[in-house]
Amino acid sequence: MSAPAAPDDTAPEDAMATALRLHRTGRWAQAVAVYDRLLGDPRLEPARAAHAYANRGAALRRLGRPDEAVASCIEAVLRRPDLAEAYANIGAILQENGHPLAALDACSRAGALSPGLYTGYLAMANAHQDCGDHARALTLLQRAATLAPAMPSVRYNLAEALLLHGRFAEGWLAYEARWQAQELALTRPACPKPEWTAQDIAGKTLLVVEEQGFGDTLQFIRLIPLVKARGARRVVVRCRAPLARLLAGMEGVDAVVTALPQPDSYDFWVPLMSLMQRLGVAPDRIQATAPYLRPPQEAVAHWAGTLPATGGLRAGLVWAGDPRLGHAAASRTDSRRSLPLARLAPLLAVEGVSWVSLQKGPAAAQLGQVNGAAIFDPMAEVTDFADTAAIVRQLDLVIGVDTAVVHLAGALGVPVWVLSRFSGCWRWQLDRDDSPWYPTLRLFRQDRPGDWAPAVERVREELLHAVRLSRHDRRPA
Template sequence: MYAEQSSGSVTVEAGLAHHRAGRLPQAEAIYRQILASEPDRADCIFLLGIASLQVGHHDRALDLFIRAVNLQPRNSFYHSSKAAALHGLGRRDEAIASYQEALLHKPDNLDVHIQLASLMGECGDVAGEEAHYRLALQYAPDHVDTRFNLANLLVRRKQFGEAVSEFRQVLRHRPDFAQAHLNLGAVLFELTAFEECERCYREALRLDPTYAEAYCNLGGLLTKLGRLDEAEVNLREACKLNSSFPEALNNLSELLRLRERPEEAEACCREALRLKPDDVQAQVNLGNALREQGHFHEAESCYRAALDHNAAQPKALNNLGALLLDLGRPEEAIRSLRMAVSRRPDYPDAHFNLGVALLLDGQFDEGWREYEWRWRQDSKKPHLRGFRQPLWDGADIGDRVLLLHAEQGLGDTLQFCRFVPAIAAGRRVVVEVQRPLVPLLAGLPGFETIVARGDPLPPFDLHCSLVSLPGVLGTTLETIPQQASYLRADPQRTAAWRQRVGQLDGLRVGLVWAGNHTMSGDRRRSMPLERFSELADLPGVSFVSLQKGSAAGQSPPPGLVLHDWTEYLHDFGETAALVEALDLVISVDTAVAHLAGALGRPVWLLNRFDRCWRWLLNRDDSPWYPTLRQFRQPQPADWSSALKDVRAQLEKSALEHRTRLDR
């Protein structure tokens, strides 16, 4: 490439010696001295251009490379150096043309293929980028860095299977390449090959115990696998190794939110945003943490800030839609969720939330269809039954056996078991429900067998979840079965409870203040017993605890006498008998509210501001339960106002009860 001629006592080789040693001023002086007597020496012009390029003088370098190219138009190196100068000046299209010219004269120029691939990637020409990486590998199949770059490109193109193959080839040549192990693990994560993914992350950490990104990715994987203790250890290690690591803070924030520590999650998000103010994921995560705490309006601002940076971000659109449901704005929610689905048609969470929004708005036809997307949600996959038998679509089943099975919480089973008798009429039906519900639901008519969840199932040919039945049957607001009651407690048990509660004075009112703390949103639907101080010292009312679980041990506030026989409530059959013996049940949104409604007993629902879809909007009754009345929070977390309304109504009911007894 370089001539070794001399000009007097000065030689190009002498200039090159200085150049290679990093003594650029001395090298430039020699090149200029030679050019003073030989102005068309292309090699000296080229080397002077290289020196200018090295010190960042791209304009000067470009002029020199153009002179060299004009003198030797078939020299591939001169064209590629001209391309580098053009690239440095931001003239990318011209740079691409110069690289392509260089390849015309030397098609096997590996460096040019690599540089051209990188430049095309910058310009968004992903196909061109891939083509040049592959051409480079034709000339140098063992070039690890090029193969690694190709593998990463295939990941961006979502060609995960090919990417895995390329990463494996990289690691065959360089098994100690920690980043390749990490990136292979990330692809395997996308392919849900979680066991091998974990091995890759752990191998990356074995090779580099200070690899913060590997700790971050491993923590994210362990979070998805539900191994939250391990996940937190790894994510905190990532943050410790790199205190300026927004991605690790984001992952840690989501983990803390899942662990019901939203205040800590919020702090992580705010630190991530301090480090990277335009971090869309951190804005979304901050919105999630604030929503979990009931700070809905602040959460809305976060989601909208994320969308200001990226108006088509599906996750932000989905989470905003879900939040707008919490705020009771279903029309806006539906618009946002439809946009999320249009941006990402295979997004299960957005489809599911759209279903919830439509159901909340009373649009049951489309709502039930979208609600079925829940089966594709990551959170639902661990609960899939994996039945080989097909789903029932409502068609005639002849002599085949249909399994109707519980899916979600106890309340859902109590709500949707109403459809069982009509379906079982004229069909062979097996019902599977949660064990505590078996004694009560065994009284439903028509089916052949009832089985406790976890016990062996009898043979069956088709299956359907109880929660899917309204959609299968085409249920609308107008066609919800309107029985005053569709469940009945055992009469002997009810008589025994009536004798016991008959010893209490006044109106006998059952209380439930908390649901299952493991359920999503339980922080907002449940309340501590001490909040019932609004009902303390209420004359003419006797309160009876119906509360089970860890919250049952809470002490009532001063002035509230709570009669507690819950130690005898071993199943819902017994609870139903006690409910039948009471005059009224007051409950947060949990299974006992559904139980009382299904029994046709008066029930007052203490409903959080961000109500569940089944309670609909702008009504204090329920089409599902004719005897249910709602007392809603007027603002998030405002139980006090709801309980004041309850107290006022209880005073009236207690007075009416005394009046009836006095007649």
């Protein structure tokens, strides 16, 4: 819904207040419309116009319109060369669009003009992460948190940095700010019953509500048996339909629903990704929970014998995530983690591998664009993650980018090799090629932002080795 037209006689200060209210509540398109009308008002003072242009740029950034956002911030700087907020906004836009060094320059300017401005440190931290300097990024995020301890975006970004460094206790506590972090656009479930914050649940029914992506759910559903061990009489999981059939067979899950149940059917509720904090799970307990998923028997029976027979290695492949074009921040992340299937041509040329596509979505159309690639594609008949799990369980190996499928393979205990973007994801931590979450997972990290070739070559070398081992294992004694 667009913002109502402001009366012609609206005072500039009132229009600015309206724009800021819309801006701070995440209604960025409406805020931009009010900023536009305000900036056309001849009564607007130049100093206020500079702030309006800077704020407008910040709103346009959230809408995924970087070129217009930078132009608006430049207009702000032309009117007020000492406006630190405009430089911080420019830094954030440059960082998000793959220019970390230029972002650092802009953020340094913001810091020099206003050492107490937290937004500059936040953008600078993200730029350092993009450059691979995670220690410096954490220091800057801690500085931003000192300046703005209650700001959700700061706490959320600090949480991910702490988790990346394996500092779970602090990280999960700070991660509770995710609901208020506007860039995530999360909607907190409207559950009328009390939230479970680790109080006694013996004999009670707990509703666990999934959140965020499918991969997040597959990763953290492992915690359900630990919840049940606290004495809960029943554990009910609310999830989206594509996960329901698979999660219904999970140990400790008494029921799965795809909509919030009636309040009289449970005593407490908890968001799934709050369980790490509520349970106080230590890192050394994580791997002991895997593998923890298995496909339902009807899915196993349906998919038995449907994959092509092979005397070689049978490997699944997924090369792209959900582009989420309506969510600017998520779309940027996907553009960094996904790659075209053609980039994996060196793998497809390895003899002795029978390839199975695990790719869903628009990227699946690339299957017909790689010459000479023989890839069996069963995904048109896949209806949910139970089907995918039944296919994955028949594979010797899964190779993929950081998507829900690699979490599924890890949860099933199937060997999985993950191509991980340079800036990485907090869940894969630092300086390791294994994972604390999945014993069967190996990481192949980018050496440079956007350059997949060296990582793909390392995967190819390991794949050749796996094929040789497979042939050796098939030789008669």
